[in-house]
Amino acid sequence: MKGLCGDWTKDDCAVIFLTKLARGTNWESPNDKNRRLKDKLNKLNINILEVDICDGRNDNEIYEIFTKIYDSLDENDEIIFDITHGFRSIPMLALTVLNYAKVLKNIKIKGIYYGAFDAKDEEGITPVFNLSVYDEILEWSQAVNSFLKYGNSQHIKEIVDLMNRKHINDGDKSYIPVRDFVSSLNDFTNSIYTCRGKVTDEFINKSGSNRKPISVAYSNMKERLDDIVENDDKSIKPLVPLLEKIKDRTCEFSNSDNLKTGLAVVKWSIDNNLTQDEP
Template sequence: MKLLTFLGTGNYAQTTYTWEDQELTTKYVAAAINEFFDIDTVQAFLTTEARDTHWMMFSKAVENAEEVFIPSGRSEEELWQIFEAVVNAVEPGETIVLDVTHSFRSIPLFVFLAGTYLQKSRNVKIGGVYYGAYERDRPRSPIFDLTPTLKFIDWLTATDKFLDTGSAKDLGQLLTNIQRDFYKQGRQKREPVSPRQLSNFGKRIQAISESIELVRPLKLMEETALLDKISYEDLQEDVGAFAQPFSLLLDKIQADYHQFALPNPREASSQETLRKQVDLLGWYIDKSLSAQAILMGRELTVSVLCVALKFNYLGKDERQDVERGLNSLVVWREDTQKPRPLALEGLVTMIPDLDLDWLSKFWSRLREVRNDLAHTEMRSDSLSAAKMSDFVKKDLLKDIKTLMTVLPQ
């Protein structure tokens, strides 16, 4: 395990640093951390001025220390040089401890952020973040464990993912972990309150996110309806006591997901179920989830026509009949002098107001985009991503809403 510490030019006074039942009298908190924890090497980051002031004494107090030169951080260029020095001092997969007690200006904060970046990008494990709370008028100075602040980075990342994509999988995992770790550590035996709903809610929003990601609209409706069975009052209490960063998102997640809630969607009114799916299609488009939107739009088209024909829209044979009718329509519109295909007759008879010319063009384009997506560009004349995205953003939802008008009111 490697300790990263930073030295400034200040006049560090001798004090007794304490950690739990351990203590060490020294000028340098890094010497105490090095003593208290299982540290193999110490990387001491220091400017030329800090080296002249402290290195000789520091290297005697911390014999396993190595010096790493950094600039003063007075400009953006120098801050990036500090970042590079930190990155080069750490190997992928290594465990590091950060001492953010000393250094110049904002360097400790910048290095803390660099450490968390390494945690994500190079699989570096941060074993701890510590600060020596020196006070001039006290003989003992406690070392504070700032490691829990790392969780803010996880909350930030998970929140950003939810706001961008609508996926709360990472947020759900954080909530589940909080409750699991609480009971695993036996804290319920010594603390007055315990989390009761975090894990349940976390698993629920993870399941919802998976249904969104894999385009499971009916399962999504079932899962979001189950959110109502979780006591909102109990959940708010748990979040306030154990997951405060989540409190800012709780209402937004509830509102975003609740719009899709429908108990027993397979037994509900087909029109109601399809309207929920249209809402989901719009949500996919708003979140720039074009692949899901294309798949959803294609199946919605078949479902709407099934319902208009009074077919079982979940029946395999019924769906295939509608698909054959649509494909026959595209072929027939290329030469309307030919007799109308038998597969098309049901559509014309049951939905007399249907604009066949519009439907042919829409289905032809939607089919082309969906097939190109499914074949992952393994075609000689594949569409560009920009063309597919343009169709989704400009036309898909508008055309699906137009098609929905064929349903009985």
């Protein structure tokens, strides 16, 4: 906790969700000062908000917890969520409400942490796992699904822009191939939206231009995707099956014939409702 809140200001706050049992046993703990978490956090000199919650023993109580977590979030909050001491269903509930709040309150998840008390090493040190990557996979799944259904790559681009900055700031360059792929995917979809069907030397020779004809944009995108598939970085591997779905979805563009490309665009437009009815 100390490492995560070292740069907090008066505007930041630690929200502690407490059942009646947790409050008495681990928060206030009148009979055991070593378990008195409240005193330990107060020493960090940070703002603390206590929120009482029920045990979650039935559907109504679970929804009440959902509501209390959601109500504790403000617009544009950046969230670090610690699920270490949560009841078994709390992590799933937390992930649901946080993604719900992404849409309604534009929050950002900075980290999801779990202290594995039972996994102590020989020196008695408890490892703390950052589970944020699984929220990223969930976000990717939603974005790729949106592309597969509607042919729109904007959600994918937004995710990569955000995550690439995060990885670069952490000194991790593993996301660069993903960034390059999504950039080429965006070029590809833009080339369809603007009907750049005919391949000419003038377009091809414009190095660095994002005004690529469809077949060239597709080839670039597929090349970047193949680079990711062949990449052994473990942080990228979970994305590969999702990205291969994009490859399958766009395979009809894998030719250099203008007529076939045009027919593929027609089918793509119909499948993705990119058509206009006559008045």
